[in-house]
Amino acid sequence: MGIPNSPLETIIVMETVPIRFGVGATEEIGYEAQRLGMRRVLLVTDAHLRPFGLIDKVEALLHEAGVAVTVYDAVHVEPTDRSFEAAIAVGREGDYDGFVALGGGSVIDSAKAVNLYTSYPAPLLDYINRPIGAGKPVPGPLKPLIAVPTTAGTGSEATPVIVLDLLDLKLKTGISHRFIRPSVAVVDPLNARSQPPFVTASSGCDVLCHALESYISRPYNSRPRAASPAERPSYIGANPIADVWCEQAIHYGGRYLRRAFYNGDDLEARTYTMLAATFAGIGFGNAGVHIPHAMAYPIAGLVKEYRPAGFPGEGPIIPHGLSVMVNAPAAFRFTAPAWPERHARAAELLGVDTRGMRSREAAGALADELAAIMRDLELPSGLAAMGYTLDDLPALVAGARKQQRLLVNSPRPVNDEQLAELFRASMHWS
Secondary structure: OOOOOEOOOOOOOOOOOOEEOOOOHHHHHHHHOOOOOOOEEEEEHHHHHHHHHHHHHHHHHHOOOOOEEEEEEOOOOOEEEEHHHHHHHHHHHOOOOOEEEEEEEHHHHHHHHHHHHHHHHOOOOHOOOOOOOOOOOOOOOOOOOOEEEOOOOOOOOOOOOOEEOOOOOOOOEEOOOHHOOOEEEEEEHHHOOOOOOOHHHHHHHHHHHHHHHHHHHEHHHHHHHOOHHHHHOOOOOOOHHHHHHHHHHHHHHHHHHHHHHHOOOOHHHHHHHHHHHHHHHHOOOOOOOHHHHHHHHHHHOOOOOOOOOOOOOOOOOOOHHHHHHHHHHHHHHHHHOOOHHHHHHHHHHHHHOOOOEEEOHHHHHHHHHHHHHHHHOOOOOOHHHOOOOHHHHHHHHHHHOOHHHHHOOOOOOOHHHHHHHHHHHHOOOO
16 A cells, blocks of 8 residues: 555545436436436437437437437447537537437447537547647536436446547547546436347447456556646556446456347346446546557557448448457456456456466466457457458557557556567457
8 A cells, every 4th residue: 555645646536427227217317307407408319229219219208308409310330530520510509508418339429529529619639638639638517418328338428538530540549537427327228129239249348348457457556646636547547446346347247248149138138238338437437448448449440341240330340349359368368467366356257267276377267268258249250350460560559559548557568569469469369
């Protein structure tokens, strides 16, 4: 433990979002809107949800609560700087006193961006994390935002993070600040039943990586002490409070993700995978992710021709959860020597029987189990299966290197040569 006036951090800060969770929770969205004083809202959503009746249902519930609603349903799957600019322009057209996000992480992140840039207008790069953007702090609290997730994935309903692709740079990056968190999360497992199997798999892999990376991140009390409370980063590293959320998310993901993939109508599995997503969002929104996510951003940004069957949207795309999970076995084999006990515990939480294993053997079982999960979820067998070759290594390493806010969270420091080896190992994991 650190001591006062130590050069190392001694303080854990945990902030999270009020949560309304359970089957049928959507029915109470009107109450939440009234509680937050909403009268005129922009409902940010995804047109692909309309055939399932979710958009009409939420709009009707808000109307019943006396809230005027304008619907924006042109959100881009895996949002970009251009799709954000388009959504922000719509947000500026109305005198909205709040926002509702109905959809997956792309929708919720888009609504966060509209809220931020309409509340405190600025060039897009001003708030984007350094060194890609200026990394300016959000000036103050935003307007009320109700997040209603329809996927068990990003946990964006509980995080202070916005993620986007910068198209010209072919790079995925983000914005982090405590004021970005939604005002409340309404998490209803019924809303996830429309997820196709591949979306369930990719989103669920994101949940696992959020929880695992946060659980196995550089401990908070090994990091330099923040110069002031205002300068303490959103991602503070592994800590006893975040561990509680991450452990449960890992356990639920290991137990229920395969069931939700093979039977989308398994309500118990949908319930616990939704709970895992929110728990992981709370955990990683505090502790933070590291190498697998840093590697994932250039993988998604440099996509060539890969197009997953049945995935919404147009054009080549590598969904975020897939771009993260494909690196996870190699990344956790690399970090295992830095904290074998924690890797072994993570494997156990996923359901691996580690009894009788030595510490290093149990730590290595984590990577093996993640590869097994990908096989069971019928995901591509590595970067090569998504169109990448060894010729792409320099560009992939350069893109990952730019994610220093994530890489500093790794329990084992990583340099460019090691990143190249991790990408090489991720070409074929099976």
